[in-house]
Amino acid sequence: MDHDGGLTGPSTGGRRRRWTAALAVVVALALLASAFRLPVGGAAPAHAPEAVRAAEPDLRITGFAPDSYDPAESADVGTAATLAQLYEGLTAFDPSLTVRPALARDWQVDADGRRIVFRLRDGLTFSDGSPLAAGDVVRSWLRVIRPDRPSPLASLLADVEGALDYLTGRESDPETVGIRALDRERVEVRFRTPASYFLAAAASPTLAVVPPGIETGASMRPGTFVGSGGYVLAAAGDTALTLEANARYWAGPPALGRIEMITDLAGESPVTRFEDGLLDYTGIASYDASWIGWDRDLGASLRAVPSLTVEYYGFDTTRPPFDDARVRRAFALAVDWRRLATLAGSDYEAANSLVPPGIPGRSNADFLPPHDPDEAQRLLADAGFPGGAGFPDVALQTGGNAFDAAVRESFREELGVTLRAEVLDDFFARLYSDDPPLLWHLGWIADYPHPQDFLGLLLGGGQVTNYGRWSDPDYDAALTRAAEATDPAAQRAAYDDAERIVRDQVPIVPVAYSAGWALSREGLLGADPAGIGIIRFAGLAWDR
CATH class of the missing domain: 3.10.105.10 (Dipeptide-binding Protein; Domain 3)
Known part of the structure; x- marks a missing residue:
């Protein structure tokens, strides 16, 4: 996916300031982990009112407010990192970059590499409880190559049989594309050339499974958001997004129930926000990392972040x-x-x-x-x-x-x-x-x-x-x-x-x-730099 050469993180002033350092926020984010759930900074004080404790997020992290909540319309890494929390694909990566099942429980690849059949997990639903079936996968992927409004990353499906003809308008019938539901559980994908890479490609946020309501925008509204990922969008303000755990997530409810993504720092330094306890994870610029590495207090929170x-x-x-x-x-x-x-x-x-x-x-x-x-x-x-x-x-x-x-x-x-x-x-x-x-x-x-x-x-x-x-x-x-x-x-x-x-x-x-640098709060599990640089919030947890 594209980026135009700088810091992928929240704005420090205007809505999208030109980037100034390499991928320091989103690329700083890692893949899977699982552990125990605790509130940010440890347990809430015993005297804190219950309503106050309930209102506090379990995690505060910097991120992007997407221009669109439609995976088929995204191309930049900041948007992808946010949408990866809200929608799920058929496969995913573990920290060693090995492809693992996600919405698909398994798959079969023909010997010549030109056909894959994915089998979905039993009982899958979207976050609103509506069933998620093989037809939803087909519909979601055909949206990526729709001729009238193709995805910026339509190339992910370019090797699928018939995809380029459909994308360019040489063929108008979507039935000619080599993606079809064999039944409610199985999705068949046929390729014009061997596609040994496609199990990995299926993990891209662009190929995540979306609900039918996305066509009208009804499913993308904060508060009534419908997705297939670990979280739903509960609220979207000028400076932050609030995500709440999807109780119907295929892997079980995530450990962190409520996450606040800070999308605008209003001119403040992310380092200052972290020092003040207002952020638990944030990317930082290399010039900050150069002194933080020697700082007695912050040094232990510094993380070097590789990037593909x-x-x-x-x-x-x-x-x-x-x-x-x-x-x-x-x-x-x-x-x-x-x-x-x-x-x-x-x-x-x-x-x-x-x-x-x-x-x-x-x-x-x-x-x-x-x-x-x-x-x-x-x-x-x-x-x-x-x-x-x-x-x-x-x-x-x-x-x-x-x-x-x-x-x-x-x-x-x-x-x-x-x-x-x-x-x-x-x-x-x-x-x-x-x-x-x-x-x-x-x-x-x-x-x-x-x-x-x-x-x-x-x-x-x-x-x-x-x-x-x-x-x-x-x-x-x-x-x-x-x-x-x-x-x-x-x-x-x-x-x-x-x-x-x-x-x-x-x-x-x-x-x-x-590459880049990040600050991570002590005890935050699953935020070690690894993988393709997009955190799976559903795999984060607090440890004491």
Whole structure:
């Protein structure tokens, strides 16, 4: 899923301030845990009135107020982290990133990897008690690829048989899509190509199961919210969301009955809020982490937060000048990307692959284009722009990030090319428009921990999230070999072939992997940094 290069956390002033540090809140959040339930900060004082104790949340945590409570309409990590509490998918991840059953109790995968049958748990219901059946799964997933209003992450279903034809309007009958209910308990998914990754993809918040009332918006209203996840939305204010445990959750009622998500800090520092006892978990910036690590009081609460995230620059490969691979490669070789990432700060680690560390099956090989200004200048001259002469007017368009100024300076110094800089408020909309940026920066956070989520969704031919519209038959063939492979070594070799093509053709350049920092209250179980960076509130509890 997309992010535009900074802190995913609550606003400190306006509703959505431009991000300033790497994924420090949402990415700080971990996966599953189970333990005992206690109120925030321990038991309430014995003299506290019962009504006061009941009004107190069990947890206060920073988070995002989504633009929409519809999973099919979400694409950013902040929204996904919130919706993951309200809706559930067929599968989930444990802290080791192993796929586990969620709404599905089990599944069968055909030997050729082109068909999966999920079997739902007995007695599933939505939070209002209405039954949740296989038909609800089919309806929820078809909404992701509806032609009139497709999801930003419709690519998650791109390998499903008939999905692309339905998505693009070449086929109007949803019955032609390879998703169907065999009966009330079983969902069959057929694929046009082997899809060994799909059990992991099914855990994405975008593919969560939603109730029928979502079509009219009736099920998304605070106080009468209907979902399939561990919590329901009880209230939504200007500065916080209140979530209450779903008593009908498939895994049983969550340990924490009431959670307050702070979405606007009103200009205050999250560190100050944490020190004052007004937050139990919050992401923080690296400059705060640098001193907190040495602080006698706060140091024990500091958590380093890994993230399955890559920052990259991309080119529109269908329009001049970047339709010429020589130009793209010249731009890639002109920049010392490793030095750039190092100088950007402790939030970043230099990238050597589009697939970030921590993804199972990731290669250890180095696929980053080398820093070679002489070769860059030669390639640009061969493409008809010696010393940058005659190069067209091009803007580097982003949502704002830590790298743009240094990248533009490298292009000017090494290639003689001066680019305009444009920070776009409608950056994501432009990526999907008929007039996308020629050169842009983006961050991608794993929807599911598999190389396919990066190599397939970002660069596969015909994928909605292949923003540069690049296509290479050898690359797509390598992805197919990877999907067909049953041996992990063979799959890795196929993905290595794909990454070598990316390194040489340069549709994108991976720049850095980002991480972050958080403060976590002592005794909060299940908040250790792990997994894909989205906490499952249903797995949190207090321990004394």
